[in-house]
Every structure is written in C-alpha cells, then in structure tokens.
Amino acid sequence: MSASKSQYIIDLKTIKTKSQSFEYDLDNDFWASIEDGLISQGNVHAKAVIEQKSHFYTLNIQIDGIVQVPCDRCLDNLDVEVKKEENFVVKVGDEIDYSDEIIYVDADEQLDLAVLFYETTALSLPIVCVHEEGKCNAEMIEILKQHEPHTED
Ligand SMILES: [Zn+2]
Secondary structure: OOOOOHHHEEEHHHOOOOEEEEEEEEOHHHHHHOOOOOOOEEEEEEEEEEEEOOOOEEEEEEEEEEEEEEOOOOOOEEEEEEEEEEEEEEEEOOOOEOOOOEEEEOOOOEEEHHHHHHHHHHHHOOOOOOOOOOOOOHHHHHHHHHOOOOOOO
C-alpha cells in the first residue's frame, strides 16, 4: 500500500477534547492512490470519530458511498454501493499493527485513517461482484465462452 496523504494521518496526541470527528470525501484520486487496491474508483463519504479514554482511544469508522470494482464475470467495472460501520480500540504498542479490532500505533501516535477507510470499504464488498443478469459486457462474455475448455464445436 502506498504512503498515505498527510491529511488522513491523525496525530492522536493532539486529541485534547474527549471526542473528535474527522470527515472526508474519498474521490477517485484517493482510490487510485492505493496501489494494490481492488477498488479503482469511487465516491465515498467517510467519517472517523476518535474518543480519548484513560489509556487508549476508541475509534468509530463509517463509510457510505459507491465504488467501482471489476465484475467477476466480464471484468468490466461495476458500481457497488458500500455502507459499513466499524469500531476499533487504538493503543500504543511496540509495533504498528492495523490487522485486528485492536489497532496498535507506535510512540509517535500517528493513526493512518486512509488504511482504515480502505479496509473498511473493502470488507463491505459482497463476496461476488457481478453485473445484473444481461448487463455484462456481451463482447467479453463471447470471448470468454470461446476460451472455455469444453466447447462442443
Ligand atoms: Zn459483468
């Protein structure tokens, strides 16, 4: 994953009030900046609410919008609605780790929201993304059929 733009990096040490929220519109530039992204384009409203507790932070992430992903049948891009809310606990640890509901940041306390917005959106996608019946790229379907191993001709 590429280095995130600084606007998505929150310095947790600056969270002075008990609860603070950050809102973004994740446009095509955002999705294009994520290198190994399945999502090529999109328009998603994202919100993060960070609350300071005694020895940790709670983080609520909400995403809502539309992204474009390749269709599993014809490979053309397909619009998919995404909407999801996730809750995390953020702690300071020895290593940075975003892989679980408990997120660890190092002593610098820099939280990268871009990673979390991307992952929350990716997790909200259905397992199979296909166009509605008959809406696929007909040319591509024809080509794929010709390459099927067991044709009768
Ligand atoms: Zn399709």
